[in-house]
Structures are given as structure tokens and as C-alpha cells.
Amino acid sequence: MNEDNVKVHFVFHFVVLTSKIQMAGIYIHIPFCKQACHYCNFYFSTSLGNKDNFIKALLTEIDLSKDYLVGEKIETIYLGGGTPSQLSIEDLRLITDKLQSVYDLNELKEFTIETNPDDLKDAEVIKEIGTLRVNRFSIGIQSFFDEDLKYMNRAHNSDEALSSIKRVQDSGFENITIDLIYGTPTMNDDKWKQNLDIAFSLNVPHISSYALTVESKTSLEKRITKGESKPVDEEQSARQLKMLMNEMRAHGFEQYEISNFARDRKYAVHNSNYWFGKKYLGLGPSAHSFNGSSRRWNVSNNMNYINTIKEGKILFEEEVLTEAQKVNEKIMTSLRTQWGLRIAECGVLNAELIQKRLKEIDSSHYRLENEIIKLTDEGKLFADSIAASLFIEEQ
Ligand code: SF4
Structure with missing residues (x-):
């Protein structure tokens, strides 16, 4: 998944705003990745062995949870993960057809798919994704330099980082967001500035940017403990966040959220709705949902998720907010x-x-x-x- 999702999994919400028509979002967690990035603590599997059973279970979960957002209009759909671009176009079509059959999507404004650069090699596939009503691509670039990508154990290289953005643009999509990570020990200030300059030259309207953080039980944490990787320097991260804010401002980007920057008000509608306390339904293993007064989160295990849904139940924990x-x-x-x-x-x-x-x-x-x-x-x-x-x- 793109870091953009520190965001999605990490569910903060507050009192629901009232308006005549309530708008809500749907988040779908696709729990598969090609390889494990060293810093990642999201739920995913690097084996596609259970993929078909997962899709079947997900389609059933869409039916089982159809009353969660009752009375709401669906404004946004967000395919995150994990890596949704690991799915075939046929799988993606099964999911979107199911959503269309269960929900009235007439008010749908934004449909985002998270992708990784190494999955965006075929312009025909990108165009086909557009036929599913997807209108926004989120691309997990993280850095335009091989040294940083290797440090993070990303599955793509710097050439793919560049070419994937151009290919998505050439396939007719303007609404693109990219993720960039700063604070890696391989990235000095000069390289961070170059990363930003490359991003600005690509003319994307939205950039999400995060400091590398060492989460517990990640491969990065183990590597640092064993002395195989340099620790993350907090002063470097703070300095590079300041650079980020200044450079973004100088290039006409609004910092509408600490980690999110947009030109021409191209704010991420789905993620903004989390911050504005709107309701959302999360589908798939580890996905979170919020109904205005309580939140719930699905089990973070593909087999448990699939087996419980086979029995007609969704396995989740729930917390009523005080x-x-x-x-x-x-x-x-x-x-x-x-x-x-x-x-x-x-x-x-x-x-x-x-x-x-x-x-x-x-x-x-x-x-x-x-x-x-x-x-x-x-x-x-x-x-x-x-x-x-x-x-x-x-x-
Ligand atoms: S692509 Fe990397 S960062 Fe994204 S979910 Fe997979 S392992 Fe985590």
C-alpha cells in the first residue's frame, strides 16, 4: 500500500457533521503485496495463494454489510491495501460490479486506486481501470532514487517511478497523487530537494509525504536493532519536513493536512472525509469502519477473514466512542x-x-x-x- 494510508488504516474520526444528505465513503483493503517493504506495518500477504478465495469473501462481505451505511449516499470509494494493483482487471471488475449492484453510486465523486509503479507497465490495463469508474490514481513512488528504494525494500526502481506517472498521465488521468518518504538515512537534504524538484516537474496535482518511522515488529526495527541499518535521525526528519513545507508553498501547493499537499484545491475527498468525521465502511481484512458513534475493525488475517465469511459472518472488533x-x-x-x-x-x-x-x-x-x-x-x-x-x- 502507499503510505498515503497511514491515513486509511489509521482511523481517526469525530462528531458527524450534519447536512441534508449524508455522504459516506467505502474503503476496501486488498491484502496482497509483491514484497514486504522494510518499514511497513500494514496487514498484507506476499502470497497470492488465497487471492480467489479472498475475492469471493469480499463480494460476500459487500452483501453482508450493505446496511452499515443505510441512508447515506456513497461519495467516495478507495481501493487501498496492501496493493490493489496486484489484482487483475477481471478481479477489479468483479469488485466494482458488485459495488454497483449493491449501492447507488450516482453521487460518486472520487474513486481512488492505490498502485505501485512496477504494476503500471501496461497502458492498456491502466485505461481499462478507468472503465471501472476509477478517476484517481495514487502511486506509491516514495523516492526517485534507487538507493532509497533499495533501503526501503520497495519492489520498483527509479526508472519505473518516473515512467509509471507518465504512463498514467498519457492514459488520460490527471487526478494523480504520489507518495514520497523523507528521513531515510540514505537521503541527504540535497537528495530530498532533488526528489521534490522531480515531483514538481511531473505536474501532479497532489502529493502525500511522510517521515520514515520505525514501527514496532517491522523488518526495519529488527535491522536497526541488529546494526544492519542506520537508525532514523529525528533531526533530519524535522529538517526535511521544514524543507517540504517551504518547497510546497513555493510551488503553489496548499498544505491542507500535515502530510497532504494539493494544487488548485485538488484535495483528497475520501481522506478529507475521515478528518471531517464522515461515516465510512471498511471492507476486507484489517479494514476499519465508522458509523458516527462507534468504530469497528475487521480481523487482520486472510484465512480467518475468509473462513468466517464462508459461515455468513464478519469477524470484527468494535468500540463505542465516548x-x-x-x-x-x-x-x-x-x-x-x-x-x-x-x-x-x-x-x-x-x-x-x-x-x-x-x-x-x-x-x-x-x-x-x-x-x-x-x-x-x-x-x-x-x-x-x-x-x-x-x-x-x-x-
Ligand atoms: S507496498 Fe510496501 S508499504 Fe505498501 S502495503 Fe505493501 S509492503 Fe506495505
């Missing part, structure tokens, strides 16, 4: 966006508490405009700890 959790998730997600945290939306008593706690935060880290807290560039380096210091307690 009022404090809803407010804290709102604080966490809103502060990461350019729209900021509207204090009044946290409730009267909580608003007083937040105002009080705000005074204890370094004033160079935020701006307060019309009772909306927005982080400065400096504050964005400490977004998580600033959010945590504003969190409210359970009553």
Missing part, C-alpha cells in the same frame, strides 16, 4: 488540517478547558483566529504533542 474520545479525535485530526480546530465545536465546558490549556503552549506553535486554533509551521513539527496537551479527560 464523548471524550470523540472530542479528542476531533482535536487530533482538526489540528493537522489547514482549517484548524474550531474550539466551540468541542462543547461549552470543553472549550473553556481547551482555552485554558492553550495558554500553556508555546505561542509560536499556533495562531488563534476567530476562536479557531491553527498550527504554525513550527507547531506542525509538534502536532501530536500539542494535540495531546489539549485532550480532555473522561467524565
Whole structure:
């Protein structure tokens, strides 16, 4: 999967906004990858042995969960993973045909597929993906340099990184997002700048960019522990995040969320809806769902997922959110966006508490405009700890 999905799996949501027609999203997790990237902690298998059984189970799950978003209009579909581009066009068509048969997709605005550069070699396949109503490609580039790609154990090389973007563009798609990772020990500041310059020269309207993080139980963590890989340098990551923000601004990109940048307001609708607290249904192993008051997450195991669905059941865990959790998730997600945290939306008593706690935060880290807290560039380096210091307690 593209890192863009730290995002998708990592489910933060808050109080549902009200509007006349509620809009919702569908996320589908495709749990297969060609090879394991060293830093990745998402759920996937590198064997396609269970692929046909997975597709069968997924089609059944679409039926079984058709009432989860009852009364909602489907605004976005997001095929993530894992690596959706590991599936054949026939498999993808089975999934989209099923979705069309179960849901009214008349209001569908955005249909994204996550892809890896090494799966985008055939222009005919790319065009066929377009016939499935997919209108946005997310390409897991990560770096345009072989040394970084090898360090991360990505399955593609720098030539494929470049040619895949051009091929998708030549196949008629303008709505493209690419992922880039900074902070790898193989990447000095000069190389990071070159990566960004290459990205700007390709004329894509959206870029997601993340610092390399060492997650527990990943191959990267083991390699660092054994001394086979240099550790990640937090100062380098902070410096490269600053470079990223400055370069993006200079090239006309809005940083509408800490890790997401768009030209001409080409914001990712699906991911933005997570941040705005809209409902979504997650299908496939490890996928998360949110219905406005509780969240649930499917089992992260292909065989357990498939076998339970054969019995007509979906294996998931569920958590009903407390009022404090809803407010804290709102604080966490809103502060990461350019729209900021509207204090009044946290409730009267909580608003007083937040105002009080705000005074204890370094004033160079935020701006307060019309009772909306927005982080400065400096504050964005400490977004998580600033959010945590504003969190409210359970009553
Ligand atoms: S392509 Fe790499 S980063 Fe993406 S899900 Fe697969 S292993 Fe993880």
C-alpha cells in the first residue's frame, strides 16, 4: 500500500457533521503485496495463494454489510491495501460490479486506486481501470532514487517511478497523487530537494509525504536493532519536513493536512472525509469502519477473514466512542488540517478547558483566529504533542 494510508488504516474520526444528505465513503483493503517493504506495518500477504478465495469473501462481505451505511449516499470509494494493483482487471471488475449492484453510486465523486509503479507497465490495463469508474490514481513512488528504494525494500526502481506517472498521465488521468518518504538515512537534504524538484516537474496535482518511522515488529526495527541499518535521525526528519513545507508553498501547493499537499484545491475527498468525521465502511481484512458513534475493525488475517465469511459472518472488533474520545479525535485530526480546530465545536465546558490549556503552549506553535486554533509551521513539527496537551479527560 502507499503510505498515503497511514491515513486509511489509521482511523481517526469525530462528531458527524450534519447536512441534508449524508455522504459516506467505502474503503476496501486488498491484502496482497509483491514484497514486504522494510518499514511497513500494514496487514498484507506476499502470497497470492488465497487471492480467489479472498475475492469471493469480499463480494460476500459487500452483501453482508450493505446496511452499515443505510441512508447515506456513497461519495467516495478507495481501493487501498496492501496493493490493489496486484489484482487483475477481471478481479477489479468483479469488485466494482458488485459495488454497483449493491449501492447507488450516482453521487460518486472520487474513486481512488492505490498502485505501485512496477504494476503500471501496461497502458492498456491502466485505461481499462478507468472503465471501472476509477478517476484517481495514487502511486506509491516514495523516492526517485534507487538507493532509497533499495533501503526501503520497495519492489520498483527509479526508472519505473518516473515512467509509471507518465504512463498514467498519457492514459488520460490527471487526478494523480504520489507518495514520497523523507528521513531515510540514505537521503541527504540535497537528495530530498532533488526528489521534490522531480515531483514538481511531473505536474501532479497532489502529493502525500511522510517521515520514515520505525514501527514496532517491522523488518526495519529488527535491522536497526541488529546494526544492519542506520537508525532514523529525528533531526533530519524535522529538517526535511521544514524543507517540504517551504518547497510546497513555493510551488503553489496548499498544505491542507500535515502530510497532504494539493494544487488548485485538488484535495483528497475520501481522506478529507475521515478528518471531517464522515461515516465510512471498511471492507476486507484489517479494514476499519465508522458509523458516527462507534468504530469497528475487521480481523487482520486472510484465512480467518475468509473462513468466517464462508459461515455468513464478519469477524470484527468494535468500540463505542465516548464523548471524550470523540472530542479528542476531533482535536487530533482538526489540528493537522489547514482549517484548524474550531474550539466551540468541542462543547461549552470543553472549550473553556481547551482555552485554558492553550495558554500553556508555546505561542509560536499556533495562531488563534476567530476562536479557531491553527498550527504554525513550527507547531506542525509538534502536532501530536500539542494535540495531546489539549485532550480532555473522561467524565
Ligand atoms: S507496498 Fe510496501 S508499504 Fe505498501 S502495503 Fe505493501 S509492503 Fe506495505
